[in-house]
Amino acid sequence: MSPTTDSEDAFRLSDLTIRQVTRADLPGLEWEGEYWKFREMFANLYRTSQSGRALMWVVVSPGGELIGQAFVMLNSGERDVADGASRAYVFSFRVKDKWRNRGIGTHLMAFVEDDLRRRGYQFITLNVAKENQVALRLYKRLGYKVISAQPGIWSYRDPDGVLHHVKEPAWRMMKKLTG
Ligand SMILES: CC(C)(COP(=O)(O)OP(=O)(O)OC[C@H]1O[C@@H](n2cnc3c(N)ncnc32)[C@H](O)[C@@H]1OP(=O)(O)O)[C@@H](O)C(=O)NCCC(=O)NCCS
Structure with missing residues (x-):
């Protein structure tokens, strides 16, 4: 019998659901306040996803909690990374x-890659902060290669209307999808 408690101590990857975000999920993406600051970004991206230019994936625990996410830009102004x-x-x-550290990130990335492959995509690009050794190691293990250095300068507006500027030097990584 499969363990169905909503605990990080007892679960199997097959007990988790990966699905696209619905409008009702948007508050849950704020993760009990940690990502309150990105509320506007989530709402804007949700609208973009409704036009088919982006995908918002969430991992849902057996108890219905949103425990992971990966967003995908399919078509943006930056044709070299998202050309539709x-x-x-x-x-x-x-x-x-x-x-x-239970394999959920790896499982989610494999799901995202399979989905993009089915949609006919051949290249995945991502940015990872240079200091983020955990993510860098995971991406390398999954076959992503550093292709350039990025200044990592971007900004967002929080729900109070305050504009925040972020400077996070990053590596740009790419993987060619095969099969
Ligand atoms: C990066 C991130 C998404 C990885 O998620 P995760 O669910 O921990 O990923 P995994 O469990 O698949 O892999 C993490 C490590 O756990 C190990 N692991 C996987 N399954 C395991 C298991 N059952 N038991 C023990 N370890 C396991 C993996 O080998 C991996 O180590 P490695 O990459 O050194 O080989 C997560 O650390 C995170 O959210 N970080 C903060 C946000 C972030 O930095 N995102 C990336 C932005 S570019």
């Missing part, structure tokens, strides 16, 4: 702290 045909860009890839 062969190149897609993965971002906001994360797993809730207490669920990490």
